[in-house]
Amino acid sequence: MTLTPDLQTQAMITAMPEKTGKSLEEWFEVLAAAQLPTHGEMLKHLKDAYGVTHGYANTIAILYRQHAAGGPPPAADLVEQQYAGAKAALRPIYEAVIAAVSAFGPDVEIAPKKTTISLRRRKQFAIIQAATRTRVDLGLNLKGVAPTDRLEGGNAFGGMCTHRVQLMSPADVDAAVIAWLKQAYEQA
Numbered sequence: 001m002t003l004t005p006d007l008q009t010q011a012m013i014t015a016m017p018e019k020t021g022k023s024l025e026e027w028f029e030v031l032a033a034a035q036l037p038t039h040g041e042m043l044k045h046l047k048d049a050y051g052v053t054h055g056y057a058n059t060i061a062i063l064y065r066q067h068a069a070g071g072p073p074p075a076a077d078l079v080e081q082q083y084a085g086a087k088a089a090l091r092p093i094y095e096a097v098i099a100a101v102s103a104f105g106p107d108v109e110i111a112p113k114k115t116t117i118s119l120r121r122r123k124q125f126a127i128i129q130a131a132t133r134t135r136v137d138l139g140l141n142l143k144g145v146a147p148t149d150r151l152e153g154g155n156a157f158g159g160m161c162t163h164r165v166q167l168m169s170p171a172d173v174d175a176a177v178i179a180w181l182k183q184a185y186e187q188a
Contacts, residue, residue: 012059020056027060028067039065078112086133093136096173097128097181104185116157125188126181127157136167138177140184151180 017023022030030050036042039061046057083091094117101108101119111118119126127139139161140151147153147163156164165177 009059009063012056013063016056016060020050020052020060024060024063028064031061031064078114079117082112082115082117082130087130090130090133090136092170093167093173094128094130096170097126097136097138097167097177100173100178101126101181101185104182108185119185121185121188123188124160125184127161129157131166134168138165138167138181139163140165140180141187142180142184143187145180145183150176 012019013024016027020027027046031042031045034042034045036045042061042064043054043057046052046060047054052060079094083094098110107121109120111120115129117128118124119128123141125141127137129137129139131137137156139156140163141161142151142163145151145163150165152164152166153162154164156162163180165172165180167173167177
């Protein structure tokens with residue numbers, strides 16, 4: 001199991017010269033020269049002046065702002081921030097999910113973001129989110145699996161997952177949840 005940077009972002013950075021005509025460092029120079037104070041202004045400038053698609057413009061602006069601030073927070077800090085304050089009591093639920101997926105194999109990747117943690121193999125198979133002060137949501141990618149009372153169907157996490165399970169305590173990471181996680185892992 002590894003804690004990795006966002007693989008999708010890394011793939012975009014790698015493809016950036018081909019897709020946008022400039023490397024990330026060259027885009028940093030463009031934004032530095034433009035001296036735009038807000039994320040929205042950066043997006044508009046990249047899209048209007050250079051024809052950069054929204055996805056690439058957003059990635060460039062986010063990474064530029066992180067770079068200007070001294071770099072992105074370390075992955076461990078992102079997890080700490082998600083499970084701090086009023087949501088600190090949810091950390092054992094997160095740890096129970098991580099313990100379960102760690103047993104699946106060394107190819108499990110944990111990719112923390114600002115508000116979620118992505119679990120990946122070859123592709124994302126689950127998302128963990130401290131949704132409220134009392135609940136962790138576990139999004140799963142389970143193609144062809146019918147929803148149940150506990151395994152909610154639909155477009156969870158803005159369509160990034162096919163199902164969602166609500167976890168209120170570490171005991172909720174039981175045999176059924178672990179089986180769903182394992183199935184999602186195997187499909188990834």
